[in-house]
Amino acid sequence: xxIAERKPIDEIKTFVKGKxxxxxxxxxxxxxxxxxxxxxxxxxxxxxxxxxxxxxxxPLKVDELTLERQCDPEYIFExxxxxxxxxxxxxxxxxxxGPQFIASAYPNEKVYPVLNTCFLGGALxxxxxxxxxQACGNCIIHKFGGLCPISRCSKSLLNxxxxxxxxxxCEVSKEIDCVWQLIVEKVTSDGTMDEFLSLELVKDWRTSxxxxxxxxxxxxxxx
Amino acid sequence: xxKELKTKSHLxxxxxxxxxxxxxxxxxxxxxxxxxxxxxxxxxxxNVDSVNITDNxxxxxxxxxxxxxxxxxxxxxxxxMQMVCRDRNRIAMQSDILGAAALGINNLLILSGDHQSFGDxxxxxxxxxxxxxxLIRTLKNMRDEGRLxxxxxxxxxxxxxxxxxxxxxxxxDPEDYRVIxxxxxxxxxxxxxxxxCIYDMDRFRNFMSRAVDMGxxxxxxxxxxxxxxxSLGMAKYMKNNVPGITMPDFYIERLKGVPKDKQAEEGxxxxxxQIEEFKEMKGISGVHLMLVxxxxxxxxxxxxxxxxxxxxx
Numbered sequence: 001x002x003i004a005e006r007k008p009i010d011e012i013k014t015f016v017k018g019k020x021x022x023x024x025x026x027x028x029x030x031x032x033x034x035x036x037x038x039x040x041x042x043x044x045x046x047x048x049x050x051x052x053x054x055x056x057x058x059p060l061k062v063d064e065l066t067l068e069r070q071c072d073p074e075y076i077f078e079x080x081x082x083x084x085x086x087x088x089x090x091x092x093x094x095x096x097x098g099p100q101f102i103a104s105a106y107p108n109e110k111v112y113p114v115l116n117t118c119f120l121g122g123a124l125x126x127x128x129x130x131x132x133x134q135a136c137g138n139c140i141i142h143k144f145g146g147l148c149p150i151s152r153c154s155k156s157l158l159n160x161x162x163x164x165x166x167x168x169x170c171e172v173s174k175e176i177d178c179v180w181q182l183i184v185e186k187v188t189s190d191g192t193m194d195e196f197l198s199l200e201l202v203k204d205w206r207t208s209x210x211x212x213x214x215x216x217x218x219x220x221x222x223x
Numbered sequence: 224x225x226k227e228l229k230t231k232s233h234l235x236x237x238x239x240x241x242x243x244x245x246x247x248x249x250x251x252x253x254x255x256x257x258x259x260x261x262x263x264x265x266x267x268x269x270n271v272d273s274v275n276i277t278d279n280x281x282x283x284x285x286x287x288x289x290x291x292x293x294x295x296x297x298x299x300x301x302x303x304m305q306m307v308c309r310d311r312n313r314i315a316m317q318s319d320i321l322g323a324a325a326l327g328i329n330n331l332l333i334l335s336g337d338h339q340s341f342g343d344x345x346x347x348x349x350x351x352x353x354x355x356x357x358l359i360r361t362l363k364n365m366r367d368e369g370r371l372x373x374x375x376x377x378x379x380x381x382x383x384x385x386x387x388x389x390x391x392x393x394x395x396d397p398e399d400y401r402v403i404x405x406x407x408x409x410x411x412x413x414x415x416x417x418x419x420c421i422y423d424m425d426r427f428r429n430f431m432s433r434a435v436d437m438g439x440x441x442x443x444x445x446x447x448x449x450x451x452x453x454s455l456g457m458a459k460y461m462k463n464n465v466p467g468i469t470m471p472d473f474y475i476e477r478l479k480g481v482p483k484d485k486q487a488e489e490g491x492x493x494x495x496x497q498i499e500e501f502k503e504m505k506g507i508s509g510v511h512l513m514l515v516x517x518x519x520x521x522x523x524x525x526x527x528x529x530x531x532x533x534x535x536x
Contacts, residue, residue, distance in 0.1 A: 155308070155336075155338065155351045155354070159354050159355070159357070160354070160404075161404070162335045162395070163390060163419055164395065164466045164467050165466070166396055166467055167396060171337075171338060171341075171466040171467065184397050184400045197403065200360065200411070202357050202372075203352075205352065
């Protein structure tokens, strides 16, 4: 899923400054699962903003609303009845796709992103998420013991580990596992080292972002 | 081992004639003053066979490796131009390889490159389009097959005749895999390999004995990396802060045993002992002296280690 986290409150306050009536739009998709932009988090942020406004002695009305998803126009248009309220700003709590879709559907509204969209990943433990995919568009993890060197090696090496791998950690930070250490351990324990060594991959980045913004059109669904 | 020469490289010639080679290292300045490169060259000239010119090492912006290499060669010192995969994509790297060869560079040493988070522009976007092994293969194909990665042919007299260098690090992890990775570089086309700074001699001896057994040293010249310890502080720093360097406690103890003003001298003494062992070590064809920002000590160490005069070939 898409992993996101809320922007610092001070940055969000700059979005709200001088506004009297705002709408917080939460999302029930990925950002609910990663506890960043669901109904609960919208409630917390709304309280924070109301408290801050009260403290500053400025008027601020904060409405909250949750959409099923914000990456699909059919849900975005559920906002239409609320548009009669004449909000000074709409703050989307989805990944960056949400505020873009809202801004595109309602071009007269001022739309702000509440979250920073961070990466594609999963939960390692409660409250801990880690990157596992870079959406390069051509998955090759089966050649690396089921591990992704593109997203998990700081240098995206296909023939690692580099000379900075030490004690199972990446040279960039002791917080980062060296994925190449894990790959070597995995292919060694699988007994597939020989097959692995014969690989000499060169990545074709055309399927990645390097080929330009990507789009998929599925013929059978277009009819 | 005598081999048919692949290039016009002086270093290749020295190695192919069986001389114990000595290479140096020169870090280009963080400004545009050519005289800074020339001053450093003056300490190395006549004391090494060729000099590595680093490519924005530790991800700090410096004069480009190609420019400093040309400056060194104008002063009569052959350059081992370094190229890292961090800052350029395959288009720029192949282009710079063609340009380097056209400007008379004979040796190109290929590295992954330190991550930009270590340097003075941690905000930078990195590239890593190819990795070092991809780039070694690419350069070999350009030189020997006369083809770019695209398949575009190079005319016979327009191929980059570069002696291909690579790095090996027996001290990074996973330990058992390091010699296998070196083997991948040999297979990809490395003609010579220089190691990370060696302090842990036991681990290095093990590594080399495996490399010899695997036949790697028959195909590629292996040079041993030497960086004399300037002080006890430096030894401790290397032990605790540099990923991919292992520092045995007995060197730290040995430096502790001498007064502060004698530690550099002791460091040189240790380096000379190491060099004596490398001269005899099976599979080792020379030493790579890395005295970055301590270039003026190169004449001292090559004299003490009896590495001069350098062969005039």
